[in-house]
Amino acid sequence: MRIDKAVNIADLHRMAKRRLPKIVFDFIEGGCDGETVLARNENSFSRYGLMPRFLIDTGKRDQSTTLFGRRYASPFGIAPTGLAALYRPRGDLLLAEAAKLADIPFIQSGASTASMAAVIKTAPDHAWYQLYAPRDQTITDDLVRRARDTGFGVLVLTVDTQGSANHERNVRNGFSPAMTVKPSAALEALLHPLWGAAYLRHGMPAFEDWRPYAPTGASAKAVAKFFTAAGRVGLTWRDVERIRGQWPGKFVLKGILSPDDAVSAAECGVDGIIVSNHGGRRMDRSPAALDAFPAIDAAVGERVTLMLDSGIRRGADILTALSLGAKFCFTGRATLYGMAAGGLAGAARAIAILRNEIDVVMSQIGCTAIPQLGPQLLFTHTSRVE
Ligand SMILES: Cc1cc2nc3c(=O)[nH]c(=O)nc-3n(C[C@H](O)[C@H](O)[C@H](O)COP(=O)(O)O)c2cc1C
Numbered sequence: 001m002r003i004d005k006a007v008n009i010a011d012l013h014r015m016a017k018r019r020l021p022k023i024v025f026d027f028i029e030g031g032c033d034g035e036t037v038l039a040r041n042e043n044s045f046s047r048y049g050l051m052p053r054f055l056i057d058t059g060k061r062d063q064s065t066t067l068f069g070r071r072y073a074s075p076f077g078i079a080p081t082g083l084a085a086l087y088r089p090r091g092d093l094l095l096a097e098a099a100k101l102a103d104i105p106f107i108q109s110g111a112s113t114a115s116m117a118a119v120i121k122t123a124p125d126h127a128w129y130q131l132y133a134p135r136d137q138t139i140t141d142d143l144v145r146r147a148r149d150t151g152f153g154v155l156v157l158t159v160d161t162q163g164s165a166n167h168e169r170n171v172r173n174g175f176s177p178a179m180t181v182k183p184s185a186a187l188e189a190l191l192h193p194l195w196g197a198a199y200l201r202h203g204m205p206a207f208e209d210w211r212p213y214a215p216t217g218a219s220a221k222a223v224a225k226f227f228t229a230a231g232r233v234g235l236t237w238r239d240v241e242r243i244r245g246q247w248p249g250k251f252v253l254k255g256i257l258s259p260d261d262a263v264s265a266a267e268c269g270v271d272g273i274i275v276s277n278h279g280g281r282r283m284d285r286s287p288a289a290l291d292a293f294p295a296i297d298a299a300v301g302e303r304v305t306l307m308l309d310s311g312i313r314r315g316a317d318i319l320t321a322l323s324l325g326a327k328f329c330f331t332g333r334a335t336l337y338g339m340a341a342g343g344l345a346g347a348a349r350a351i352a353i354l355r356n357e358i359d360v361v362m363s364q365i366g367c368t369a370i371p372q373l374g375p376q377l378l379f380t381h382t383s384r385v386e
Contacts, residue, residue, distance in 0.1 A: 107127075335347055
């Protein structure tokens with residue numbers, strides 16, 4: 001199937017699955033433990049309906065959205081995802097480029113396989129930086145300084161990665177960021193020749209921004225080992241306050257699910273929170289982000305800009321989250337499927353699909369601009385669709 005024939009995110013999902021070896025596709029696709037929260041993420045959106053409204057002129061619709069004083073063309077952006085160049089060479093930069101072309105934000109991952117400088121060169125006005133704060137405070141402070149000096153306007157600190165998570169698919173497949181390609185994986189690569197040829201040409205991508213901290217001349221595998229060993233345990237609210245003090249721009253926490261944590265975040269002076277369960281990749285008993293959202297909104301919605309990710313596969317999902325009170329949404333897998341399946345054109349296709357779905361639904365719910373969304377348009381379904 002040609003990328004421009006994909007009519008929805010599920011089509012891009014199928015195309016990505018076909019192109020990638022199982023070990024790589026499973027890394028993107030998988031959640032933790034029994035993957036129940038992964039399913040809950042998507043189901044949480046389908047519990048809500050959006051009420052059709054008629055006899056309102058919706059001929060001119062505008063989905064542009066103002067976030068942190070800046071206008072974006074759509075109410076969603078691209079969430080940070082590590083190891084993107086493993087799915088396709090220059091994967092991070094393809095996503096950044098697609099975001100720039102679509103005029104939406106792109107969050108560079110703290111486990112990015114491109115450098116900060118390359119991302120800022122690609123998308124100077126659209127790139128945010130996501131920080132993974134390791135145990136060694138001097139590395140954290142240096143990453144914050146480099147992100148500031150490179151020109152990122154928004155810093156996102158991911159807080160939900162303390163300790164390890166049990167990704168059963170990765171355990172079964174023998175996947176790790178520092179993996180060596182084993183004979184079984186090599187056979188898989190042969191069965192997926194487009195991916196295999198690119199991997200042979202470019203090799204295992206490295207966590208570029210971590211090179212300065214790893215031993216001089218370290219291989220990609222050694223940098224990945226260093227990154228993993230650097231750990232992300234021990235981060236506390238005192239670190240959040242310290243990083244807040246170092247960052248002159250907008251400062252966002254990602255991965256908050258509890259209203260108490262949201263209140264602590266507000267007290268530390270954060271500008272925004274991305275309510276998220278990391279796409280179901282951290283703890284299987286955690287709530288769906290959408291289910292956690294209302295209590296967080298009630299606790300800090302007046303003081304902090306609330307955004308949301310986890311489970312978005314349709315434009316209607318984004319409109320649902322915004323109607324519930326979120327100011328903005330982010331997509332992880334949806335745009336990754338597009339990029340993995342079709343490079344820049346595929347990432348652009350994923351954005352265009354979601355954008356078009358938003359537009360179509362706006363026309364059906366009597367909505368011509370994003371600020372008109374609200375709880376008056378939402379209802380909960382009483383009949384179930386299996
Ligand atoms: C393959 C993959 C890698 C990810 N890497 C990161 C990361 O490096 N940093 C981070 O904060 N979140 C990471 N996430 C989580 C995403 O930022 C986002 O929270 C999640 O994908 C949203 O759920 P969705 O995939 O259902 O849209 C990753 C997610 C995936 C699927």
